[in-house]
Amino acid sequence: MNRTDRLYAIVEELRAVAPRLKTARELAARHGVSVRTVERDISALQQSGVPIYADVGRRGGYALEKSMSLPPLNFTASEVVALGVAVARAGDGPFAAAGRSALRKILAAMSRQNADAAERLAQRVHIMEGPEAIAPMPIPPEVEQAVVARRVLRIEYLDAAGVLSERAVEPVALLHGINGWYLVAWCRLRDEPRNFRLDRMKAIELTEWTGPERTIDMCRPAEPVHEIRMISLG
Structure with a gap:
């Protein structure tokens, strides 16, 4: 897993358990990297505006503010439908379920206006x-x-x-x-x-x-x- 994929995965993990905490040690074990690497990743995410806060102490860790979200993804309707076509043609092949899951995540992160436009275009x-x-x-x-x-x-x-x-x-x-x-x-x-x-x-x-x-x-x-x-x- 490259660093970009790991950063996205860390955000998704924190989003899934929010408002509970994940320790740097847990994240490091999950992604096969050192605790120091996780700390650098968290710092980079925070500097880019991702709402992650740290709770220090023996039972501390990192958490993502659940009421906040990342900015909407700037996909066009045509780009999302292109992904939908690829996922649909994958059928029961490798990663078909993962492709459908990824598409749902993209739609959820898009603005409502762009997501509605993609839904209308997909019907055609x-x-x-x-x-x-x-x-x-x-x-x-x-x-x-x-x-x-x-x-x-x-x-x-x-x-x-x-x-x-x-x-x-x-x-x-x-x-x-x-x-x-x-x-x-x-x-x-x-x-x-x-x-x-x-x-x-x-x-x-x-x-x-x-x-x-x-x-x-x-x-x-x-x-x-x-x-x-x-x-x-x-």
Whole structure:
């Protein structure tokens, strides 16, 4: 464990037991360092503004003022949803539970406004799971921006029949399927909802137009699917 990780871990330990005390010896044993190292860590945390106080004496130790908290984390909604996607795709793999726990801690430390924005954005990102999922191509930044801000996209799209067409689409959600990532959008050319495979988009232009709020039934995919589930930040 490096020093930065140890500093965060010490704060979390003190937060968990507050207002009870933890001695320097207990913290040192927990992190496999010397008592002197713990004392230097506590001093560094105090100097950075973390509300840790010391109670001297035979039964003394360190405690974190429970009524106080660290400043809100300055994560954007997109950054938190990106973490949510990574955690969701981890499934039952290594550290999946730790990832969900970390995400909850991040949300708890964020401002209420930013956390609410992240929750709303997460409702617009979905994962569709099938038996033979392939590695998806990277999502173009124009598509990400369009989903976040409901900006209309102009695309050149090659359909399953090999026909290339120009479309203006209103992004609604991202969907992960057995052929990679899809953009679920309202197609102005067809005047109906469509799923567009990202690897079939041959040109993408982010426009200045903002599309209306739309709700599309995510339970009717255009291909076989075992399960559709939303990204959860809870």
